[in-house]
Amino acid sequence: MIEWLYSKIFIAIVPEGENFDVRVVTFKRKKLLTKENKYFEGQSSFEMMMKFLRKQIQESPLHYIAILNPDAKQGALSGCSFNEFDNVLTVCRKNKWHLYTSLQEVETLKKTYSDVGIDFIFSPFSVIEHFFVDKIDTGFALYALAQKDSLSIAFFDEGILEYAHHYPNHAKEVTLSKEEVGSEFTVGIDDELENQKGIDLDDIESLDDLDIIDELDSLSDIEDLDTLEDIVEFHEDEPTLEEKNSVVQNLDEIKQEMDHFNDDYGRFEIIQKTLEHFYASKECRNRFVETIYIADAYGSGSELKRYLEEELFLNVLIRRINVGDEVISLSMNEEEG
Incomplete structure (x- = not known):
């Protein structure tokens, strides 16, 4: 009523x-x-x-x-039979796979939002499953949710999640290591866990270590245009304020393009490393990923698509996603029961 x-x-x-x-x-x-x-x-x-x-x-x-859920240590694993771990909250999905997250993080969220109340906390992997509902059951593939400051990756085979991990702050230094929740094949950010039992693998290199196209080196000289009056050949034809503002705007656009290049390459490296270690694990079972589905929440994945196609020979499908809309849809499903 x-x-x-x-x-x-x-x-x-x-x-x-x-x-x-x-x-x-x-x-x-x-x-x-x-x-x-x-x-x-x-x-x-x-x-x-x-x-x-x-x-x-x-x-x-x-x-x-x-x-x-913003928890940096969250993830998902196949099966719903698992050992209980202190300070780890697990949720079984469809009796086939489970989500895990830090119990402390959940309690912190509840306390932080106590003035308004939190009804639902959703995993990025639930978003992936919901968003690609038309693809999940079609075979073995890799799925990713690419957000501005994170990358969530999941392997699904005929609707069953086999492994997933959330990479926060993807552009930062990343390692691949054994997770505390336990699995033969796990990939994660290794910071607090570096003193725990496990094998630390090679860090993904920063984009700063790449040899970027030589021609772009000259871009740094553009900053000197702000002091054109000091350059003799330009002194007699001093640019107007509008022209100077145009130069500054162009510099901002160049910086945005380079930052975006950095983001796409960082995501590519994470996906590449994840695949390498999957193929080296016994969970691989002679399977190879042919297709990756990417939910793009940050605006453009054209460069990422090119890297994956040219370097890893993957079929790449990118869909734009409004993560807020997907979270709303999940909330409505839960409310309806």
């Missing part, structure tokens, strides 16, 4: 480092009323977001807040 009187509000929070992407969708009697997106960044991003959330939930008692 109450559903006929009040609208339902679904809120999705997608953390991006210190920033937050928030999606709000309102329904009444299953009819879509409103959709709204807010992005909070800067030093007061969390406080501003909480103020916004408090205002939203005052609109109706039927509100549901979900967050994409």
Whole structure:
């Protein structure tokens, strides 16, 4: 009866480092009323977001807040028979595979959002499964969710997840190591675990170590154009303020392009290393990945697609994804039971 009187509000929070992407969708009697997106960044991003959330939930008692799990140590493994580990929360999926995350992280999230309440915490791998529902059951393939500051990778075979790992801050130094939840083939960020039992493999090299095209070296000289009056040949024809602003804008565009190159190559390296160690493990069972499906949440994966096709000879399918929308869809599924 109450559903006929009040609208339902679904809120999705997608953390991006210190920033937050928030999606709000309102329904009444299953009819879509409103959709709204807010992005909070800067030093007061969390406080501003909480103020916004408090205002939203005052609109109706039927509100549901979900967050994409930001835990750096989360992952997923095949099977639902596993040993209990201290401070590790596990959730079985379809009696075939399970998600794991830090129990401490879950408790921290609940405490952090206690003013508004968190109803659902979703894994990036649940997002992958939901987003590629039309592909998951079609055979053996690699799936990835590429966000601005993270990369989540999962192997599915005929709808069964065999292994998955979440790589936060993908551009930082990365190692491949044995996870504490246990598996013959596991890949992860090795920071706090480096003193625990396991084998630390070679770090993925930073893009700074690459030999970038020689012609691009001259780009650094463009900065000198800000002091054109000091250059004799340009002194008599000093650029206007508009021309100088155009140069600065061009420099910003060049920097963005180089940062994007860095992001795509960093993701490529992680995928490459993950495949190498999968092929070296007994879980491989003479299988080879022919296709990778990428959910692209950061705007463009053209360079990543080129690297994967030319270097690893993979078939690459890239789909743009709004992660907030997927989290909303998962929340609605859970609310409907």
